[in-house]
Amino acid sequence: PQDAADCQLGGTSRESLHRRNTECEVFDDGTNTFFWRAHTVTVLFILTCALVYVTLLEETPQDTAYNTKRGIVASILVFLCFGVTQAKDGPFTRPHPAYWRFWLCVTVVYELFLIFILFQTVHDGRQFMKYIDPKLGVPLPERDYGGNCLIYDPGNTTDPFHNIWDKMDGFVPAHFLGWYIKTLMIRDWWMCMIISVMFEFLEYSLEHQLPNFSECWWDHWIMDVLVCNGLGIYCGMKTLAWLSMKPYQWQGLWNIPTYKGKIKRIAFQFTPYSWVKFEWKPASNLRRWLAVLGIIFMFLLAELNTFYLKFVLWMPPEHYLVLLRLVFFVNVGGVAMREIYDFMDDPKFHKKLGQQAWLVAAITVTEFLIVVKYDPNTIMLPIPFFITQCWLLGIFLIFTWTLWRFFIRDITLRYKETRRRKQEAPADRDRPLGNGNTAAPSGRSKLNGSSDTLRQRKA
Numbered sequence: 001p002q003d004a005a006d007c008q009l010g011g012t013s014r015e016s017l018h019r020r021n022t023e024c025e026v027f028d029d030g031t032n033t034f035f036w037r038a039h040t041v042t043v044l045f046i047l048t049c050a051l052v053y054v055t056l057l058e059e060t061p062q063d064t065a066y067n068t069k070r071g072i073v074a075s076i077l078v079f080l081c082f083g084v085t086q087a088k089d090g091p092f093t094r095p096h097p098a099y100w101r102f103w104l105c106v107t108v109v110y111e112l113f114l115i116f117i118l119f120q121t122v123h124d125g126r127q128f129m130k131y132i133d134p135k136l137g138v139p140l141p142e143r144d145y146g147g148n149c150l151i152y153d154p155g156n157t158t159d160p161f162h163n164i165w166d167k168m169d170g171f172v173p174a175h176f177l178g179w180y181i182k183t184l185m186i187r188d189w190w191m192c193m194i195i196s197v198m199f200e201f202l203e204y205s206l207e208h209q210l211p212n213f214s215e216c217w218w219d220h221w222i223m224d225v226l227v228c229n230g231l232g233i234y235c236g237m238k239t240l241a242w243l244s245m246k247p248y249q250w251q252g253l254w255n256i257p258t259y260k261g262k263i264k265r266i267a268f269q270f271t272p273y274s275w276v277k278f279e280w281k282p283a284s285n286l287r288r289w290l291a292v293l294g295i296i297f298m299f300l301l302a303e304l305n306t307f308y309l310k311f312v313l314w315m316p317p318e319h320y321l322v323l324l325r326l327v328f329f330v331n332v333g334g335v336a337m338r339e340i341y342d343f344m345d346d347p348k349f350h351k352k353l354g355q356q357a358w359l360v361a362a363i364t365v366t367e368f369l370i371v372v373k374y375d376p377n378t379i380m381l382p383i384p385f386f387i388t389q390c391w392l393l394g395i396f397l398i399f400t401w402t403l404w405r406f407f408i409r410d411i412t413l414r415y416k417e418t419r420r421r422k423q424e425a426p427a428d429r430d431r432p433l434g435n436g437n438t439a440a441p442s443g444r445s446k447l448n449g450s451s452d453t454l455r456q457r458k459a
Helices: 002-009 014-024 040-057 064-086 097-118 122-132 162-167 171-186 189-206 217-245 259-268 286-312 320-345 355-374 385-429 443-448 451-458
Strands: none
Touching (some): 064 097, 189 217
């Protein structure tokens, strides 16, 4: 496994070395069960039998559209079979390495699908969605979550709190579950809260482009930030604390004598093989600071793509394709964040960005390009002037702090250190000798300086 290779090669930094030593303490009994074998020949035999059946025994329907769909699906399935058995393993091994190889191949297929959509005309791209679901390809109105923002409406005697109940739809548990999983990915309370608050500011800034960004103030800050997002982040941090304290001592299923122990072992198969605590330390150096800013930016862009994609491709929010995209990012996001953290934490050991992180970044950018191409008028709607001023002020503050923290502050510290050493040098030269008298310079010392002073000058 990759974790064992990490333990053998060692790390360069103290933190990465401690992390690898922690992973080295994890052990397994090494039982080579049927579940852990590759089964490459078995998969190849089953795949060949399926293709032989389609070729020799099944009559091909005389339907061009149906055959085209079936051919594309078969091509994708063959690629997934190849990837699950032959693709490179990632950093995760639980519940099974083949599971993460499968999602790596799904990532490639999704990126290729996005590239195909990007190269179509706007009309053809929207009508192509009909091949996936005949109900698509029709413009849909966006729901406006704003309007009456009274928490208690005295004019409605039947239900004064009807505004709150109207906002309680399926997206409330989705917000909680989404931020619970994002916390498991990022593993840092501050970064999660910054992304949560920043997205609410983005909704304020872009509500003139998408109507469903228009929400009441209490919907933004109470229901979203405090209740849904905050509770999800809190539960995620509690889960992270439990995972960090859990003893990771694995034992083969067949070596456990009791049935209760076997069931517990099967349940723990869906927990990590080992645990790595993420310590982002964004202010430690410029490279990590820029990387953390890039992670926050990509997270916010991926969140915005969720709303803009369904807007430009005419997909209703409750459509199963929207849900499948979220399930996709849930499975690939954790691997991508681990690969990004390894690349940041120990660039000498991890010399290149991980494969899943590379693909997720490419997907996020491609989705944004589709939005720009399919509806540039919405994207180019001018942002109100006072909102532009707020964003420019925020960018200026970040730039100023970066300049002070990693450039001006370092130069100032170096100047103070140099000045302190220069002030200490005369004190060392005038230090009294053992008899209490200062050393009187000789004639040669008056002309050329003492040997200590000369040595200091050379230094």
